[in-house]
Amino acid sequence: xxTNFTIAFVDDNKVNxxxxxxxxxxxxxxxxxxxxxxxxxCLEELRGLPHHKIPQVIFMxxxxxxxxxxxxxxxxxxxxxxxxxxxxxxxxxxxxxxxxIKAGASGYLLKHEPAQVLYESVVNVIxxxxxxMSPAIARKSLQLLGRAQQLDNHTESGQTKNALPQVITQxxxxxxxxxVNGWDAKHIASVVDLSVLTVRKHIANxxxxxxxxxxxxxISLAHQQKWFDK
Numbered sequence: 047x048x049t050n051f052t053i054a055f056v057d058d059n060k061v062n063x064x065x066x067x068x069x070x071x072x073x074x075x076x077x078x079x080x081x082x083x084x085x086x087x088c089l090e091e092l093r094g095l096p097h098h099k100i101p102q103v104i105f106m107x108x109x110x111x112x113x114x115x116x117x118x119x120x121x122x123x124x125x126x127x128x129x130x131x132x133x134x135x136x137x138x139x140x141x142x143x144x145x146x147i148k149a150g151a152s153g154y155l156l157k158h159e160p161a162q163v164l165y166e167s168v169v170n171v172i173x174x175x176x177x178x179m180s181p182a183i184a185r186k187s188l189q190l191l192g193r194a195q196q197l198d199n200h201t202e203s204g205q206t207k208n209a210l211p212q213v214i215t216q217x218x219x220x221x222x223x224x225x226v227n228g229w230d231a232k233h234i235a236s237v238v239d240l241s242v243l244t245v246r247k248h249i250a251n252x253x254x255x256x257x258x259x260x261x262x263x264x265i266s267l268a269h270q271q272k273w274f275d276k
Contacts, residue, residue: 050075051168052099054091056082056118057107057134062157066105066134069161076165085113085121089257092126100126103168105134106151108142113211116145120208123150124270125258130171132178134159143186153178208271213255221248225261226268 053076055066063081070076079101082088092100104122108115119131132153133146143154152171155163159180167178210219217238224234231249235242249261258264268274 050077051103051172052077052079052101053168054078054080054082054088054101054104055134056085056088056104056110056115058083058110059107062107065157069164072161073165076168084110085115085118086257088118089113089122089125092122093257093259100129102128102172103130103132103152105132105155105164108133108135108137108146116142116149117211119146119151120149120271121211121256121267124267125263132167132171143183154180154183156180156183208273210271210273211255214252218248218252218255221245222252222264222268223274225249225252226265226274 053070055063055078057063057066063083067078067081070078079095079099080091082091088104088106106115106119110118115133115135119133122129123131130152131150132155133151134155134157135142136157146154153167153176155167155178159167163178170176170178210222214222220238221234224237229237231242231245234240235245238245240248252264253259256264256267258267
C-alpha cells in the first residue's frame, strides 16, 4: 500500500503556486495541507494546526515579501523540528544556498523540476534522511563545503548567533530577554518602568510576531537561535 505524504508550499507568486498545484495533482501519494504567500502566513498556518497535522515536508520559496524563505526556515525549524524544509526556487547563487542550508533546509531544488522529482525528494528526506538537490545546486554545494571550515574559524564554536526578526522592536527585545531570564510580567514591569498590563501587551505582540503560543516556546526559540548569547 502506498504511503501518503503530507506537504505544504510557500511562494508569493500565484502562477508558481498554481504550477505547483498542477504537479501535486499528478502525485496521488501527496496530501497538500496548505499553501502560503509568505513566511508569516506559513508560520500562522503551522501555528493553527494540531501536532498530528503538521506537514512532513514544506517546499519553500526564498525571495518573498514580509518574511523570506531563509528566515522562515530558521524559525520554523526551531518550532517544528520534525518537518523537513526543501527550498524550491529559481536562485542558484552560492550565498542563498549557504544561507538556506545553515537555516536548516533539507534540500534545494530549482522550480523547473518535474512532479516526479518532487516526489523523489520527499521520499528521500522522509524515508532515507537524504538531502535532495538539483544537479547544479549539488555541484555548488560541494564547493561550499570546502569553504565551511574557513567560515567556522570566525567563531569559537563554529556557530553564530542568529539575528532577531526585524519586526521585533527594541522594547520587545528587552522584554523577551527578561522572559528568557525567567522573569514574569510583574517583575519585568518593575524593571522597565511599565505597567503590568503594558508588559503583557508587549508579550502578546512578541508571541504574534514569532508565531508562538507560550513563554516556553519563546524561551526555547531564543536559546535555539542564540539571540541573547554573549
